[in-house]
Amino acid sequence: MADYQVDIVIVGAGVIGLSAALALAPTKLNIVVLDAQPSHRPPPTQRALSDWAPRVTALTPASTKFLSELGAWQAIWEGGRVGPYTDMVVWDSEGTGLVEFDAKSLSLDALGYIVEAPITTDALVNLANQTANITIEWDTWLAQLDFDDHQATVVTRAGTNIRAQLVIGADGGRSVSRELAGIRTRQWSYGQKAIVATVRVAPGHASACWQAFLPTGPLALLPLSETDLCSIVWSLDDQEAESWIEADDGAFLKGLNLALGGRGPQVIDVSERQLFPLVQCHAIDYLRDRFVLVGDAAHAIHPLAGQGINLGLSDAKALAAEVLLAHKRNTEWWSPTVLKRYERQRKGDNLAMMAAMQAFKWGFGSRHPAATMLRNAGLTAVDAMPLAKRWFIKQAVGEG
Numbered sequence: 001m002a003d004y005q006v007d008i009v010i011v012g013a014g015v016i017g018l019s020a021a022l023a024l025a026p027t028k029l030n031i032v033v034l035d036a037q038p039s040h041r042p043p044p045t046q047r048a049l050s051d052w053a054p055r056v057t058a059l060t061p062a063s064t065k066f067l068s069e070l071g072a073w074q075a076i077w078e079g080g081r082v083g084p085y086t087d088m089v090v091w092d093s094e095g096t097g098l099v100e101f102d103a104k105s106l107s108l109d110a111l112g113y114i115v116e117a118p119i120t121t122d123a124l125v126n127l128a129n130q131t132a133n134i135t136i137e138w139d140t141w142l143a144q145l146d147f148d149d150h151q152a153t154v155v156t157r158a159g160t161n162i163r164a165q166l167v168i169g170a171d172g173g174r175s176v177s178r179e180l181a182g183i184r185t186r187q188w189s190y191g192q193k194a195i196v197a198t199v200r201v202a203p204g205h206a207s208a209c210w211q212a213f214l215p216t217g218p219l220a221l222l223p224l225s226e227t228d229l230c231s232i233v234w235s236l237d238d239q240e241a242e243s244w245i246e247a248d249d250g251a252f253l254k255g256l257n258l259a260l261g262g263r264g265p266q267v268i269d270v271s272e273r274q275l276f277p278l279v280q281c282h283a284i285d286y287l288r289d290r291f292v293l294v295g296d297a298a299h300a301i302h303p304l305a306g307q308g309i310n311l312g313l314s315d316a317k318a319l320a321a322e323v324l325l326a327h328k329r330n331t332e333w334w335s336p337t338v339l340k341r342y343e344r345q346r347k348g349d350n351l352a353m354m355a356a357m358q359a360f361k362w363g364f365g366s367r368h369p370a371a372t373m374l375r376n377a378g379l380t381a382v383d384a385m386p387l388a389k390r391w392f393i394k395q396a397v398g399e400g
């Protein structure tokens with residue numbers, strides 16, 4: 001393809017890159033979104049156990065509000081594959097600590113919504129395809145980034161030069177754009193992997209998210225739109241996770257029910273299982289001249305609180321708001337001053353969430369009696385104190 005020029009290049013057509021593109025569309029700037037995937041894959045439509053996408057996300061009401069503003073939530077909701085959850089039950093498998101949250105006590109319809117990641121992406125792709133100033137280029141790999149005083153140049157693996165005023169890196173946790181822009185990261189590997197799968201439960205999940213904190217790592221059951229199906233995310237040390245992948249279904253179900261300890265619904269069937277390595281990674285800076293990071297490219301966090309996508313959507317919203325304002329005022333909307341304002345808004349929140357995940361991981365990973373006592377006392381105290389409970393719920397629904 002011949003070289004060309006646009007205003008903004010977004011690397012990555014995941015949920016966050018596409019949301020950023022749509023939120024920036026009112027500027028009428030020319031936006032191109034590049035993605036390495038060969039083409040857009042249609043989302044699942046069938047409803048058998050094996051048909052559900054392995055990666056699901058728990059969207060907070062704050063995230064669904066933003067997706068509504070973009071015009072995507074309506075299509076996602078009408079597709080009929082959204083699992084609203086009204087309750088959240090969190091417990092410590094080694095002790096007596098238990099916290100329960102419910103939407104009714106907060107006058108909310110739901111604490112959040114479980115949606116398969118490809119469903120959200122599909123709604124965003126359809127909207128982007130209908131937006132005159134957004135073009136998605138599939139099968140296009142970022143290979144090189146060059147910057148000078150006047151522009152940024154994105155070089156694709158096929159050798160096309162795309163010149164732009166601003167490049168947004170939304171290419172996920174293993175971001176190549178972040179590396180090419182020379183942005184360093186702080187990274188923690190947990191030596192753990194997450195097993196994800198769809199499970200059938202009996203007699204039903206009661207529209208609740210169930211989360212057990214086990215010494216080996218957290219285990220979550222997330223309710224899908226079918227009342228007898230949940231998605232699981234089970235974090236385990238590398239070796240143990242791999243052995244559960246190889247186990248037969250009967251042994252896996254036995255192990256899973258044992259881990260749930262009779263507190264969550266009983267699991268009676270399981271789909272094929274997949275493994276994801278767990279890393280926590282935070283970019284030291286979110287920007288350099290004419291380049292800025294959003295979503296997992298800026299901060300990949302442990303999935304134990306299911307907040308990855310929500311933090312990324314808040315990034316996309318905050319960045320677009322700053323660029324829109326600067327553009328409206330006829331100022332240099334790509335300048336570091338504008339990008340810094342976005343970084344200031346988001347870095348604190350993202351770091352706080354990562355620190356909380358680290359503390360949870362440490363606290364619940366320990367069998368030390370003092371840690372067990374603190375956990376039990378802590379969880380039970382949170383459950384008994386309306387103000388503390390409210391603070392936790394605010395984080396969970398994205399109002400923190």
Ligand SMILES: Cc1cc2nc3c(=O)[nH]c(=O)nc-3n(C[C@H](O)[C@H](O)[C@H](O)COP(=O)(O)OP(=O)(O)OC[C@H]3O[C@@H](n4cnc5c(N)ncnc54)[C@H](O)[C@@H]3O)c2cc1C
Nearest residue numbers: 012014015016035036058142171172295296306307308309
């Ligand atoms: C096991 C697991 C469970 C999770 N559960 C939850 C949950 O319950 N709730 C939640 O909120 N979050 C969850 N997450 C996290 C969530 O999936 C991520 O936060 C979210 O997908 C990040 O979106 P993104 O658009 O930033 O990145 P991605 O979804 O990773 O998208 C990046 C895009 O960039 C493209 N790309 C990459 N490299 C290049 C390149 N060189 N050139 C061009 N394109 C490129 C990729 O093809 C991809 O389409 C989970 C994650 C894991 C691993």
